[in-house]
Amino acid sequence: MFSKILIANRGEIACRVIRTARKLGIRTVAVYSDADADAQHVRLADEAHRIGGPRPQDSYLRGDAILEVAKRTGAQAIHPGYGFLSENADFADAVQAAGIAFIGPSGASMRKMGSKAGAKDLMAAAGVPVVPGFTGEDQSPDLLQREADTIGYPLMIKAAHGGGGKGMRIVRSAEAFAANLQSCQREAANAFGRDRVLLERYIEHPRHIEIQVFGDSHGGAIHLNERECSAQRRYQKVLEESPSPFLTPELRARMGAAAVQAAHAIDYANAGTVEFIVGADGGFYFMEINTRLQVEHPVTEEVTGLDLVEWQLRIAAGEKLPLAQEQIAQRGHAIEVRLYAEDPDAGFLPGSGTLQTLRLPAPSRHVRIDSGVVEGDTVTIFYDPMIAKLIVWDEDRPRALARLRDALADCEIAGPKSNIAFLERLVRHPAVVDAGIDTGYLDRHLDEFLAPAETEAALVLAAATTRLLVQERGARAAAAAGSDPASPWAVADGWRLGHGGSRRLAFANGDARIELLAHGHDGGYRIELDGVAHAVAGARWADGELSARIDGTMRRFRASADAAHVLVHDGGQRLSLATAEVYRRKDPAGGAAEHRIRAPMPGRVVLVQARPGDAVHAGGVVLVIEAMKMELALKAPRDGVLAEVRAQPGDFVEADAVLATLEQ
Known part of the structure; x- marks a missing residue:
């Protein structure tokens, strides 16, 4: 070793x-x-x-x-x-x-998998099932059209060199083939420097199932069963689980054997993942081999009880595989989701910034956290914005899903926006609960997983109640430390000489402002929201939980609050609100904000398309910044004349920095 x-x-x-x-x-x-x-x-x-x-x-x-x-x-x-x-x-x-x-594997093994076309030919020769298609080097349009007609429609055109969803087109008729081919080839050439494509039969409503394999330098190769990764958005995995609820024992055995065949075909040593696309009829076809450890490997570890990193180290040191195929156990069910600094309601725009609050569930036999950050760390613009992987395990899938819902409810992130609420809706959606999701479902029905247009009034009232209780607790502590602890003037409970006073509360929910008027104190309030008065009685906040009778109905919420934010969760939905002070700081210029073009996140300026004195139109691109491996176009908020530009190409800018202004 x-x-x-x-x-x-x-x-x-x-x-x-x-x-x-x-x-x-x-x-x-x-x-x-x-x-x-x-x-x-x-x-x-x-x-x-x-x-x-x-x-x-x-x-x-x-x-x-x-x-x-x-x-x-x-x-x-x-x-x-x-x-x-x-x-x-x-x-x-x-x-x-x-x-x-x-x-990891040798460079020679990697090269055999470097080209999708070459890998597919190699797997077919080794007897691994592949999707019917064309992988030839002759790329003349007429030949590709004939091959497409022979394969049949729908089919997929794929860049032979590349990945990440680029250079891919689904074609549903012969008449649409030529235009899609040209578009795919242009995108492939721009993204990967080569425009070669391959053609494959398109499998409708497919499942994505991958098999974890391990090989050693002594010729041994085994599989550690499967993970299902069918919940995807734009070809990026969102939820992974093991075992797959779709596979039968017979299909699992056949796919495992095919994965081991694939590993032997390229003399594979160390950890790898053989990825398959699976049709509704159970037909499975080779996609690719990822010649490394996968992000989702913890779900395999949880159901096998093995440490795959330890296996990697031992095999790289020349040891044989620690176990034989028949010794690989499978127990219970594991699920993984990834917590990202991103805004699902803004097209999953990556975020960055300091993690002002990072609360994750305590690790246990049923909950595992893999993270490279702690509270106070910064999610930077230079790398993937993943904050943590949340992995749960239980005896069966329904219980594992329940564990995951509870674990997500215990998560709180303040600073950059996060995808927690999106994941909570995902794990409660019937397509996931009933194990019917396919790889295209999220893209077809994304609106079903985004924030609801209306927020339940009870959540807003719970947030306001939590805020009131926190204020009163803080006021009591300050009064106790003062010169006259018994003075009613020292306690912020709404008391006034001769009558009960009222307090105004204001929160920011994204770009929306919520204002409330509260009367009462000590857990009993009348709170006015949107012109309607609501009664809150018996409110108590302790150990992260709020209980209160809201309009006569007793409710319980997870609740937390600090000087900047309030978070409440009713077990199915969360509401995170910023305090009025944070809301005002976000737009210190008030109405003048429409004259300013700000950086939405930290990044590097890559293009400035206008100069002071230029006339600009609403929606016209003024600057482009690069952040989180993507380009963001910053546009004029209205028609006008550019007064100044405060950044040049190559400059690194902070979030909310004013990069340009319009004449007022």
Whole structure:
């Protein structure tokens, strides 16, 4: 076994590898960029070394810098995690050439999977089921049209080199083929530098099922059963679970055997994932092999009781597979979701900023948290905005879903926006509960998973009640410390000489302002909301729970509050409100805000399309910034003349920074 390894990655996977290595008595070396100088993986490792600037191409994608640190520190192996250089065959070869073990498959195995067309041909030759299609090098439009007509419609055109949903088109008729082919080829050329495509029969309403495989350097290969990842948005996985509720024991056995065939076909060693598309009739077809550990590997660990990172380390050190196929257990049901800093109601726009509040459920036998951040850390613009992975386990799927709902209800994130409410709606949706979701369902029915247009009045009243109780508790504490604790003037409970006073409360719910008028004190209130008076009686807030009779009905809520936010949850829906002070700070200029163009998030200015004195029109692009691996166009809020531009290409800007103004 190794005595020291280097982790060529960041975030939760780097933290995970460090913890497993520590368990085995292995010392760890972390690398970090300027943006990660204070990151958790840097603090957890035995030693950490800077490798460059904040952008991935200046740090985590610099194989030469990583290798230099490995040599200098005496690391015997490099774990690439997932992402960055984890599937870079040239880097794997360079590590081996330096006499250092690469904790993953060989560069030769990776290259066999580098082309979708080549991989498909290789799998077909090995007897692994593949989707009927065309993978030839002849890309003449007439030949591709004939092949498409032979395959039949609907079919999918896919870029032969690439991924992430780019260079893909579904074609439903022969007449639509030529235009879609040209569009797909243009996108592939722009994204991947090559316009070669392959054609495949399109499987309607497919399920996405992947098989975890492991191979060793002694010719052994086994599978660790499946994960289902059919809940997807734009080809990105949203929820993963094991076992698949769709598979029969017979189909599971056949798919597992096919995955092992695929691993043998490329002489695979270490952890990998064979991904299949599965039709409603149970027919399954090879998609690709991910030649690394997957983000969703914890669900496999939870149902098998195995530590897959430990397996990776042992196999890279030359050991044989720890278990034989018949020794792989499967117990209970596990589900994983990922908490992201993103805004689902704004097209899943990635977010960034300081995690002012990060409350996650306490780890237990049933709940697991994999995270690379803690409260007070910053989600930066340079990397994936994942905050944590939430994994639950129980004896069966219904109980695991119930665990997941409870665990999500215990989550609270303040600072950047998050997808928690979206995930809560997802895990309660009939398509998920009844295990009927296919890979395209979310894209077809996304509105079913987004925030409801109306917020239940009881939630708003619960938030207001929590805020009142917090204020009164704080006032009592201040009065007790004052010179006259018994003075009624010292307690903010609405008391006035000769009558009961009233208090105004204001909250921000996104861009909407909520104003309330409250009378009463000590858990008994009359709260006016939208001109309607509601009675709140017997309100008590303790240990994170609020109980109160609202309009005569006793209700219970999870509730938390601080100076800036109030969060309430009724067991099915959450409401997070900012206080009036936060709301006012968000737009300090009031009505003048329509004259300013602000950065919606931290980023780098990549384009300035107008100069002071130019006439601009409402909706016209003035600047473009790059953040979270995407470009955001900043547009004029109205017609007018540009007064000033405060940023230039290459500048890094903070969230809410004013980048340009219009003449008033």
